[in-house]
Amino acid sequence: MSRLPIRPSKRDLPTSSSSSSENGQDFAPAQKKIRKDPEPVKPHAAATIIGGRRNPVAATRAPISRPVRGVGAATVAVGPSRGVLKQSIASTAAKGGNVKQTAAPTCPKTGGVGGPKRQAWDLKGKFSDMEGKVRNYQTKVKATNQENEALKETMVQSQSRVVEMEKTLARQKSQISEYEAELQALSGVRDELEMVSSDKSTLEKELSNLESKHKVMETVRDSQEIELQTLKKTLARLQVTVRDQEEEVCSLKDTVVQQKDELHAGEMDRRRLHNDIQELKGNIRVFCRVRPLVEGGLSKHIQLAASDNKTITLAKTEESHTGKTADTQKNYNFNFDRVFGPQSLQQEVFEEISLLVQSALDGYNVCCFAYGQTGSGKTYTMEGDECDESRGVIPRAVKQIFRAAEKLGAKGWEFTFTASFVEIYNETLQDLLYSGKARKGLEIRKSTNNEVTITNLTYERVCNEDQVLGLIMLANRNRSTAQTAQNDRSSRSHSVFQLDIEGVNVGRDVKCKSTLCLVDLAGSERMLKSQSQGERFKEMTAINGSLSNLGIVITALANKESHVPYRNSKLTYLLQGCLGGNSKTLMFVNIAPEPDSFGETLNSLRFASKVNDCVIGTANANRK
Numbered sequence: 001m002s003r004l005p006i007r008p009s010k011r012d013l014p015t016s017s018s019s020s021s022e023n024g025q026d027f028a029p030a031q032k033k034i035r036k037d038p039e040p041v042k043p044h045a046a047a048t049i050i051g052g053r054r055n056p057v058a059a060t061r062a063p064i065s066r067p068v069r070g071v072g073a074a075t076v077a078v079g080p081s082r083g084v085l086k087q088s089i090a091s092t093a094a095k096g097g098n099v100k101q102t103a104a105p106t107c108p109k110t111g112g113v114g115g116p117k118r119q120a121w122d123l124k125g126k127f128s129d130m131e132g133k134v135r136n137y138q139t140k141v142k143a144t145n146q147e148n149e150a151l152k153e154t155m156v157q158s159q160s161r162v163v164e165m166e167k168t169l170a171r172q173k174s175q176i177s178e179y180e181a182e183l184q185a186l187s188g189v190r191d192e193l194e195m196v197s198s199d200k201s202t203l204e205k206e207l208s209n210l211e212s213k214h215k216v217m218e219t220v221r222d223s224q225e226i227e228l229q230t231l232k233k234t235l236a237r238l239q240v241t242v243r244d245q246e247e248e249v250c251s252l253k254d255t256v257v258q259q260k261d262e263l264h265a266g267e268m269d270r271r272r273l274h275n276d277i278q279e280l281k282g283n284i285r286v287f288c289r290v291r292p293l294v295e296g297g298l299s300k301h302i303q304l305a306a307s308d309n310k311t312i313t314l315a316k317t318e319e320s321h322t323g324k325t326a327d328t329q330k331n332y333n334f335n336f337d338r339v340f341g342p343q344s345l346q347q348e349v350f351e352e353i354s355l356l357v358q359s360a361l362d363g364y365n366v367c368c369f370a371y372g373q374t375g376s377g378k379t380y381t382m383e384g385d386e387c388d389e390s391r392g393v394i395p396r397a398v399k400q401i402f403r404a405a406e407k408l409g410a411k412g413w414e415f416t417f418t419a420s421f422v423e424i425y426n427e428t429l430q431d432l433l434y435s436g437k438a439r440k441g442l443e444i445r446k447s448t449n450n451e452v453t454i455t456n457l458t459y460e461r462v463c464n465e466d467q468v469l470g471l472i473m474l475a476n477r478n479r480s481t482a483q484t485a486q487n488d489r490s491s492r493s494h495s496v497f498q499l500d501i502e503g504v505n506v507g508r509d510v511k512c513k514s515t516l517c518l519v520d521l522a523g524s525e526r527m528l529k530s531q532s533q534g535e536r537f538k539e540m541t542a543i544n545g546s547l548s549n550l551g552i553v554i555t556a557l558a559n560k561e562s563h564v565p566y567r568n569s570k571l572t573y574l575l576q577g578c579l580g581g582n583s584k585t586l587m588f589v590n591i592a593p594e595p596d597s598f599g600e601t602l603n604s605l606r607f608a609s610k611v612n613d614c615v616i617g618t619a620n621a622n623r624k
């Protein structure tokens with residue numbers, strides 16, 4: 001922006017006082033300044049300079065020295081004061097002189113400025129000099145006026161320029177404020193750009209990370225593609241192999257079906273043959289078992305035939321009453337399906353009946369009971385001791401049943417087992433699987449399809465051997481609780497364990513149903529020996545009644561009588577299904593070897609012999 005010419009301040013101008021006549025020395029420097037001014041001196045201005053010599057008028061008057069710029073005029077030295085000037089102009093005008101016409105300075109021949117000093121009398125010359133001076137002053141005034149006009153013009157121009165400049169300034173200010181606003185906006189944009197730039201750097205980093213990951217993924221993809229190709233080839237090979245194997249499987253399935261048919265036929269043959277063997281052995285069999293003597297050794301009056309293990313001889317020496325004849329020995333021989341001596345192990349005994357247990361799984365009712373006097377070893381035979389080797393028929397039979405069922409499972413058979421344990425004491429039924437107070441309402445019922453059940457009895461679904469053994473233990477606990485209440489009750493009650501077996505071969509649509517019945521009978525003492533009275537007499541009556549009824553039923557079955565009196569006792573009524581023609585029955589007759597048990601032993605053997613002579617009809621498997 002160009003700067004305007006600035007008017008000189010008052011300080012810069014010489015004051016009238018400083019340029020007064022008292023200080024006439026100041027004039028010279030002013031004139032020097034004029035000479036130094038580079039600006040050209042206008043002709044009219046130049047005309048104002050008087051010679052270079054000091055004007056005597058000017059010397060007496062304070063010269064006005066004023067620097068003027070822009071008009072091209074140099075400092076003008078004004079000679080006389082205005083009042084004087086006016087007077088001289090006026091006088092000149094009065095004389096008819098013309099300032100303009102006298103503008104050109106004429107140098108008087110004498111007495112003029114710088115000329116020789118006029119004589120006092122030379123008034124004309126002096127007047128002429130004065131006129132010349134007036135002309136000079138007029139010229140100067142004119143020039144000054146012109147200068148003043150020029151200055152005014154310049155000032156007007158300057159003012160208009162100032163106005164313009166102010167407008168320009170205002171415009172520029174508004175522009176500046178616009179620029180500032182723009183700058184502010186741009187600064188915001190710059191901030192945004194900086195943010196974007198920082199985001200950009202983050203994004204660039206992420207991009208580079210993604211690019212590196214992408215490269216890794218590409219590498220993985222390449223390797224997986226190779227792997228995929230390999231797998232496809234393997235798959236194609238495997239598909240071929242699978243097709244081959246499927247064909248093989250199909251042919252094997254046919255073979256399996258064929259073999260299953262054969263197996264099933266074989267199983268049916270086995271059952272039939274097994275049953276034939278059992279029938280040949282008789283559907284009711286009697287085993288005799290002699291308990292060892294308490295003090296050990298062999299009993300003198302019991303002899304066992306070592307040849308066939310089927311004969312037992314009971315020898316009784318009869319003393320001569322007269323003493324004249326020798327004592328006579330009377331032998332009572334009994335034959336049974338098998339006789340076990342005192343040394344026989346539990347395992348040996350069970351082996352003989354295990355085939356019957358198998359029959360139970362084949363759909364035949366099986367009943368095994370132990371008969372004998374108290375203490376002869378019935379419970380030992382049926383239940384045994386806790387020790388593994390001493391386990392009796394019941395736990396061994398249960399074990400065999402579940403194992404055999406598992407094997408038959410491979411042939412398509414599925415079995416369900418239901419266990420119950422009942423005690424018959426004084427012709428009343430007790431649920432041995434129920435631990436609460438004695439249950440009432442236990443009654444034997446026979447359904448329309450001749451199935452015998454007991455109302456209110458616990459029938460427990462069992463799946464394995466352990467569950468059954470647990471139930472047997474529970475039954476023993478319940479039995480011993482009752483025994484505490486009634487001394488030696490177990491000897492005077494029958495306990496009946498029943499395992500109902502139901503089998504189904506879904507593939508063959510074959511079903512079978514049977515009951516394995518294992519009975520520990522009450523002691524078969526005779527009333528005379530026990531000399532029972534009161535409650536004990538009642539017990540003995542009940543026991544003997546049920547046992548004799550058992551004999552009667554067996555005899556009736558053997559004689560094929562039209563009526564078999566099952567209902568005469570709870571025991572025979574309950575065992576009806578197991579004793580009838582459709583069952584396989586095994587009776588253990590347990591013998592106490594002590595001499596004082598001779599009579600009871602003889603009775604037991606006679607009873608067992610009667611049973612052994614029975615031929616019960618052919619058992620039919622309960623198959624559909």
Ligand SMILES: Nc1ncnc2c1ncn2[C@@H]1O[C@H](COP(=O)(O)OP(=O)(O)OP(=O)(O)O)[C@@H](O)[C@H]1O
Nearest residue numbers: 291292373374375376377378379380490491522523
């Ligand atoms: N074959 C045997 N070998 C060893 N000990 C036996 C044998 N038979 C019985 N015993 C033992 O004889 C005792 C009486 O046997 P057990 O209790 O089995 O007779 P029981 O006929 O069941 O008597 P009860 O009719 O009173 O129940 C028991 O201690 C038993 O261990």
